[in-house]
Amino acid sequence: MSANLQACSFLIGRLRKEVVRLRAIAFPGHDTGPRKWLNFISGLLDTASSYLTSAQVPSIPDSEVARLIKEAEHLGENVYQLLTYVAGADSTQIPHQVVAPFQRWVSGLGITNTVFFRAEHLPNYELSRVDMRHAALLAGASHSLVDATNSIVWPALRVSVPGHAMGLLPHFAVVGHELGHAIQDRINPDLMPFNQQIMEAVNRAKDRLELEAIPFGHEQSLRVVAILGAWVNELKADAVAHHLVGPGFFFALCGFLELAGQGYGIAPTHPPTDMRRRLLFELLNQGSPSFASVFSDKTQLVLTEEMNSPNVSRCFGADLMYAELKQSLGSVDAAVCIELVPAVEAFAPKIFQAALSELQTNSADLIYTPDQFATDLDLHLESLCHLVPPIEYRDGGKATACGLSTILNVGWAALLTRVDRFPAPKGIGPTEQVAARMECLHELLLKAAELSEARQLWEEQ
Amino acid sequence: MHTLPASDLALQHILRSGLAVVNDEPIDQARRTDVLHALVEIFSDAQRGSQALAAQNFLMSANESPAFERFALFFRYLNRTCGNDLPQRIAEATQVLSAIEEEHELAPDAKSRVADLFQHLLSAIARESALSPLVSPRELRLSF
Numbered sequence: 354m355s356a357n358l359q360a361c362s363f364l365i366g367r368l369r370k371e372v373v374r375l376r377a378i379a380f381p382g383h384d385t386g387p388r389k390w391l392n393f394i395s396g397l398l399d400t401a402s403s404y405l406t407s408a409q410v411p412s413i414p415d416s417e418v419a420r421l422i423k424e425a426e427h428l429g430e431n432v433y434q435l436l437t438y439v440a441g442a443d444s445t446q447i448p449h450q451v452v453a454p455f456q457r458w459v460s461g462l463g464i465t466n467t468v469f470f471r472a473e474h475l476p477n478y479e480l481s482r483v484d485m486r487h488a489a490l491l492a493g494a495s496h497s498l499v500d501a502t503n504s505i506v507w508p509a510l511r512v513s514v515p516g517h518a519m520g521l522l523p524h525f526a527v528v529g530h531e532l533g534h535a536i537q538d539r540i541n542p543d544l545m546p547f548n549q550q551i552m553e554a555v556n557r558a559k560d561r562l563e564l565e566a567i568p569f570g571h572e573q574s575l576r577v578v579a580i581l582g583a584w585v586n587e588l589k590a591d592a593v594a595h596h597l598v599g600p601g602f603f604f605a606l607c608g609f610l611e612l613a614g615q616g617y618g619i620a621p622t623h624p625p626t627d628m629r630r631r632l633l634f635e636l637l638n639q640g641s642p643s644f645a646s647v648f649s650d651k652t653q654l655v656l657t658e659e660m661n662s663p664n665v666s667r668c669f670g671a672d673l674m675y676a677e678l679k680q681s682l683g684s685v686d687a688a689v690c691i692e693l694v695p696a697v698e699a700f701a702p703k704i705f706q707a708a709l710s711e712l713q714t715n716s717a718d719l720i721y722t723p724d725q726f727a728t729d730l731d732l733h734l735e736s737l738c739h740l741v742p743p744i745e746y747r748d749g750g751k752a753t754a755c756g757l758s759t760i761l762n763v764g765w766a767a768l769l770t771r772v773d774r775f776p777a778p779k780g781i782g783p784t785e786q787v788a789a790r791m792e793c794l795h796e797l798l799l800k801a802a803e804l805s806e807a808r809q810l811w812e813e814q
Numbered sequence: 815m816h817t818l819p820a821s822d823l824a825l826q827h828i829l830r831s832g833l834a835v836v837n838d839e840p841i842d843q844a845r846r847t848d849v850l851h852a853l854v855e856i857f858s859d860a861q862r863g864s865q866a867l868a869a870q871n872f873l874m875s876a877n878e879s880p881a882f883e884r885f886a887l888f889f890r891y892l893n894r895t896c897g898n899d900l901p902q903r904i905a906e907a908t909q910v911l912s913a914i915e916e917e918h919e920l921a922p923d924a925k926s927r928v929a930d931l932f933q934h935l936l937s938a939i940a941r942e943s944a945l946s947p948l949v950s951p952r953e954l955r956l957s958f
Contacts, residue, residue, distance in 0.1 A: 427823050487824040490845075490852055492831070544873055551872055574867055575889060578882055582875020 358408060358422050364429045365401050371436060372398070378443045382452035386469030387442045389505050393488070394432050396498025401428040403493055438483070438511060441471035446516050448472075450803035454757040455512070455528055457809075458597065461719045464535045467505045470528075472516030476613040480531040484508035510535055519612065521791070522798040523764040526598045526605035533593025533708070537586045539715075540593075542700070542707035544585075550696040551581070558688040561675065565684055573685050576621070580689050584624045584697050585704065591629055592708030595636050599721040600644045600656070601761040603633045604769065607662035615664045619678065621686050624697055627667040632701050634658040642723045651730040652770040661769060668694070721758045729755075733763040737794070738774040742801035745808055754808035755801065764798045822939050828852055829932045835914060836925045836932070850915045857908040859884035864901040891938035892931075907931050 372395055380387040401424075407413065408421040441447065452470050459468050488494070489502040512531045514520060555577055559569045567573075594602040610618065610626050618626030637644040637656065645656040659665075668674055671691050678687035712720050733743035733755075743763045745752045768791065775790040831849040834841040841849075863885025866874035875882040888904060896903050910928045913920055 424823060431823070485824070487828060487852055490828050490831075490848055491824050492827040538879065541877070544876075548873075552870070555870075555872065571867065571889065571893070574870070574872075575886055577872050578867065578875045579886070581872050582879065582882065585873070585876035 355418075355422070357426070358405060361401075361422055361426050361429060362405055364433075365398055365405070365425070368429060368432050368436070369395075369398055375436070375439065380442055380469070381444045381447065381449035382456050382470070386467050386509070387439045389467050389501065390435075390439055390469065390509065392497070392501040393485075393505060394435055396495055396501040397428050397432050397435070397488065399495035399497045400491055400493065401425040401432070403495055404428070407493070438481075439469065439471065441473045441513075441516060442469050446472040447514065448520060448522070448799055450799045450806070451522065451525055451757075453806045454760075454802050455525075455532075457806075458529065458532055458719065458757065459535075461716050462532055462536050462593075463715050464510070464532065465506050466535065467507075467509045468512065468535070469510075470512045470514070472514050472520060474516050475513075476515055476519055476609075477513060478515070478527045478531055478609070479513040480534040481511045481513065482508040483511070522795050522802070523601065523761055523768055524605045524609050526594065526601040526761045526765075527609055529594035529597040529602055530590045530606065533590030533597075534586060536593065536711070537589040540589045540704070540707045540711045542703040544700050544703060547696060547700040547703075550699055551693075554692040554696045555689075557692040561688040561692070562684060567684055573689075576685055577689050577693075580621045580686065581693060581697075583622050584693065587623050587629070588632070588697070588701050588704045589708055591633060592705040593712065595633055595705070596709055596712050596720050598758045598761055599723070599726055600637055600648060601721075601758060601765050603630075603637055604661055604765040605761070606630075606633070607660075607665065610665050611662040615666060617666045617668050617674075619668060619674070619690050619694075621682065621690065625668045625694060626665050628694065628698055630658060630662065630665065632698070632705070636705060640723060642727065644723050644726055647723050647727045647730070648766070651727065651734065652766055654770050719758075721762070725759070726762055729759045729763050730766055733759070734766050734771065737763055737767050737797060738771050740776070740793075740797060742797040742804070744801050744804045752808075754805040754812065756805070757802065760798055760801045760805065764794065767794055822943065826936060826939055828856075829936050832911075833929055833932050836910070836929045838925075850911060854908070854911045854915055856884055857904060857911055860888045860904050861885075861901075861908045864888075864904050868901060888935075891935055891942070895934045895938070896931075903927075903931055 372391055375391055376388075404421040404425040408418045408425070413421075447470055455470055456468075484507050486502060486505075486507040489499045491498070494502075512528060514525060514528060558577070562569055562573070591602075591606070594606070598605075607630055610630075616626070618624070618629070623629075634645075637648075638646075642650075648654070648656045671694075675687055675691045678690060681687075682690065709720075728746075729743070732746050733741075737743060743755045743760050745754050747753075772787060772790050772794065775793055777786055778789040778793075781789060828849050831841060831845055832853050833839075835846055835850060859881045862878060863874065863881035863883075866878065866881060867885065885904075889900065892900055892903070906924070907928045910920060910924050914925075
């Protein structure tokens with residue numbers, strides 16, 4: 354047996370042991386996403402093993418042996434990467450109480466893809482898509498790989514949330530945005546009336562680049578498509594989260610952006626942060642009653658755009674921003690990003706409306722309204738200050754479990770306006786007292802998520 | 815969309831089997847069917863992406879992300895060798911693959927141009943894989 358075949362066999366064996374170890378771990382929630390993923394990985398390992406077995410057949414030419422071993426090595430390396438995909442999906446990393454309520458959002462939004470949630474030690478919320486449906490067409494794919502590939506609904510979706518210190522429950526409202534990405538293809542606003550504005554933006558970008566003698570060809574057009582697509586999808590996801598969680602999402606997104614860098618946010622992947630915040634704030638002020646008016650009525654605090662994100666940077670004029678941005682993004686991406694801003698802001702309301710229509714058609718039960726917000730604050734805000742978590746409410750004599758959006762919104766209202774009314778822990782200084790009270794609120798909200806889910810399960814039986 | 819190297823390996827295997835199909839070499843019938851189906855899907859998506867780009871439909875990625883992603887992938891791999899002919903080559907390959915799938919007769923020249931395109935793709939995938947850098951060391955330091 355050649356040395357590289359031996360080394361590869363050893364790698365595959367070690368990876369199998371790792372899969373066995375992961376199979377013994379409890380993954381929270383009702384979903385089987387991580388298990389399906391581990392089955393897929395096992396299938397790849399079985400395929401790699403079959404390549405190594407074939408490579409040992411004496412009649413096979415040397416070139417074929419080399420190819421088989423190389424491809425087995427390739428699969429082994431891939432499996433090593435794919436294992437990181439489930440890292441943090443176990444209960445030690447992600448608060449187990451939130452996974453089942455998140456899964457209710459998943460099913461309520463009609464997301465049929467294979468999904469799993471995981472936490473990582475990064476200030477990042479992310480929906481990662483992996484599409485490996487063609488893995489079953491690897492030559493000599495094992496039966497286990499074919500079965501596992503077919504049992505996953507591709508693209509597989511992994512929702513990442515920050516772990517540990519940054520994993521404060523109210524911030525998890527941002528998961529609504531990530532799940533919005535999962536249904537973004539179902540939201541189809543008619544943006545053709547804005548085509549002229551888009552073309553004008555592209556022409557302005559061309560003009561900027563022409564001054565630097567940079568031609569505008571296929572490659573640059575692809576950048577426009579990629580950036581515009583990413584920005585539209587970000588706004589679709591913001592819209593879904595807004596309609597799902599209301600002010601809870603505004604507070605969570607802005608609070609997270611304040612903690613995670615406070616930058617302009619403008620990049621090929623995201624429109625400017627101040628524009629997103631402005632658009633969401635406008636939504637909170639629409640209608641009668643509006644979310645903003647309810648918040649002010651119930652908390653006696655006026656909701657402002659910068660309430661929990663005073664340090665997020667606002668973009669300045671296009672020329673200055675371009676000069677700054679091209680240092681980090683390069684001229685093409687910087688020119689496209691800068692010039693797209695006005696066009697995207699102009700059609701954003703269409704996106705929000707299309708998202709609402711989609712939810713009204715397919716997920717009406719999940720839409721969070723100002724009336725519900727008012728009821729939630731009436732029923733739970735004071736009680737929460739007396740350490741009673743928002744688990745259930747009386748609805749005509751019948752107790753009904755609180756939804757996750759209720760818990761998040763009551764949590765945010767308490768966090769922003771009532772933390773000083775939580776009982777003061779003894780024996781610690783004034784600075785630590787605020788943190789201790791917030792920790793107490795976090796624990797109460799986790800308890801609410803866990804017990805309301807238990808209540809809901811009980812009602813469903 | 816994340817693309818992982820294992821997807822590239824699957825793509826390589828699909829292209830190699832596709833080569834056997836267009837070169838009329840022996841291939842298991844079930845695999846022939848599966849591979850042709852996958853190739854028609856991949857090339858049709860890329861063709862839609864290429865047409866949308868030619869029509870300056872900059873909203874394509876938001877409306878038709880698979881088409882955009884497939885064309886972007888082909889552009890990455892084949893722009894160097896095909897240049898401005900790329901949209902035409904993708905359209906031609908889509909037509910030939912669909913015709914093979916529907917068991918229509920084709921001129922040998924049409925098939926050999928598709929085989930040539932597959933070879934270019936395989937070379938580009940191999941080249942990109944060979945040129946991938948190792949993971950960079952991470953450093954954390956204060957900078958002034």
